[in-house]
Amino acid sequence: MDTFFQTPPVIENTFLNDPLLKGLIKSHFSEHKDQTKIETQFTVWGDLAATEWLQLAHLASKQPPVLISYDPWGNRIDHIQTSAEWKQLEAIAAKEGVVARAYSREYGEKSRIEQMSLLYLYHSSSAVFSCPLAMTDGAARVLEKMGQTPEQKNAFKHLTSRDPKSFWTSGQWMTEKTGGSDVSLSQTEARTTADGHALYGMKWFTSATTSQISMALGRTENAKSAAELSLFFVPLRNEKGALNNILIHRLKDKMGTHALPTAELTLNGTPAQMIGPEGQGVKTIATILNITRIYNSICSISQARRALDYLQSYSKSRFAFGRVIAEQPLHKKLLNDLENQFTRLFNLTFYSVSLLGKEEAGTISDVEKKTLRLITPVTKLYTAKKSYEIISECIEGFGGAGYIEDTGLPALLRDMMAMVIWEGTTNVLSLDLLRSIKDPGTFEILNDKFKQSKNLDCQTRWQKYAKEIQADPIQGQACARDLAYLTAQLYSESPF
Template identity: 50%
Template structure:
């Protein structure tokens, strides 16, 4: 056969409905949620599953095909520093608001269980979002920061309301502008200065080498007040409003360029200078790193949930393709070695799923004031562990999944290489592996966070009653 209707064309993998098709996710949610909460949350999960395999996926593909563009000058030579994004990217923003991906955590309709539902929704949304999950993650982190530290400041309370609304017309996202030329994770070297103004606000001066979600309506950043000591203790936390003036410019901000990245190509990420940018102090002067920890805790959980969602999507696509692809006379799924590969991908994804939802349950209880001391300690320990582990897993799973498609996994217009390109950042954002490992060590040494976690694991293993699982439980007891 040389062409025409009889020529062979391989059927591509299909996303389908990731909520309806993911038995592991549904089982985990059923185990973690009371029956009444599960029934109340089911419509949102069902709707998100349908959208993740439908209109959201279409929007994500369109956003990837039309990446953001920096327009420094208008037609008459005036500096405007405009960042243009596609209509698809704006539609993903509206979808995030409509589905309450941030709002749910602060409405708390089901108390502590609201975080579990939120993270389940996120795992469906993220792989079909062109990584719009990034600005939503930073928005959630900023909202938690303002919830804790906003006090009675009307401007901060108003910002919190914008970050947590479901109204797309009123919804804000927040950037997170920490990285300077001298270092990423080492924020103690932050050189940005904050000069007081007569009206109680501040003017920020400094360079930011990497600013994600630069088209957001606000950003959280660190800067040093006059006379503040060196190091992290001398830094303060600020909110930078990003409302354009009558000339279309961001006051006190000069955008130098958009970053060209390995992945997350639809996400606008800029290098810029703060040249007197207006800002509001959050939580009083000093100890900004400690104050922003509440933001990092939330974004690290989001990072882990996105990693787990990416693994579930990669595994699902590889399984679907194994049903469609025939090689050596039978479907790929019928070849024992390939079946073993698919099983290994599934095990990694299911493990990440269980870990993320467990951390989400702990986070929800902590925020609602119902966590025990042991649960708070476990949350402190497991937040960096979950981010570290799932970030590394996501890259390995995506790489293995691409191999399951053969050469098609390496061809850009199949969309499959995005699985790997977008996974790679998950090991880098919100703390690299070694930074997180040291954070785990601090939690163990300074806060004795390991002992209650080990006690919980031993208790869970002791509750195993299945004879088939008993030998494995004993091995894990010994390993612990």
């Protein structure tokens, strides 16, 4: 008779059981008058992430959104119905200030450290509600810097509110059928109207489609080239609550992130207001991308941390070949190797976060500003790829149990694939690194950083790549990916 039942892995307080996060908070806030208050708050969040938030995330993931195209009387309504748990996770994000904390700047240049540390705890227990929060934060930053109209200033207040009843989220509509990386192929037209502009075109991949506003790229009649796109502020609904000349065709049937509504839609004269200079939308939207890419990095390492926590817990209770597997030499080495890899990702990510915080607080140096430009795409691509590898190893560590859907483990890997692709694939971001070091000052910063490395192989490879890139900028692109990985490894060598 079969009487054996394996003890399942258990997630416990995700702050108290995370030495790296505890060390980060202590090192940055040890001299702050509110140190005890801050650590107490993180302890509360760590408990919620292991209990209430996690349970809500499980339930939300089992109830994917549904598109209701028509009401019972045949009227086109295009209503996206999400679960009650998804809405609760949104309310929690608002109440805890997952976005708002970055804009109150209570801790000056360290405000982003506090806010992103909260996001790190929240993400893996949010059913990926962190995705609309990323775009919301990016939109808030653009509106804070460039918002001019009463509608834009009002939106900023909603995006940064801690009141769930008044909190808004924002979408980010760039991808069209022609693709998402080469935005010069975008076909959306922005026609001038008496009140601003009206957008006409199809957006092929729009996440957070239930948001109140979105940022979108479009081409005006005055554009002199395909690359001259402008950025627009788009309210999704009118005063009556109906969609603003927006038709939602279908929800995407995705590999993962099943609780997150992602849609295909057509803009058919959608009212919009331009943000920033006409024809410079790609440059303007870079403000959003800097934030969303760092969000992506935080969410990637959060996901990897969750997989590691599951495997560490399982390894202490799974018995094989005469002992628990945590005591088996080869498995023990695997766990140590994975934790060491994770530490490097954690250091790299929060280094980028610290630079973003300094930039927003106005305390960043010229060298740090250029470093932030080059390290942001590198951090995003590296943390995503390496977190995917860590999660894959963790799932393998469960053996056959890791392949069983209702353990929740396969979803970790599927959802992680979104982080690898979103906000730039590895190749796209590697080429972005090359663009950043076209600036002579940025090139010299990276050159000096490699010279300071004690790894001679690292220096030799950098010299080889730099020579190839300078000799032939087009063919030199072939080494961009290797250079991006090398740069990430360089900046992750030690805690910042």
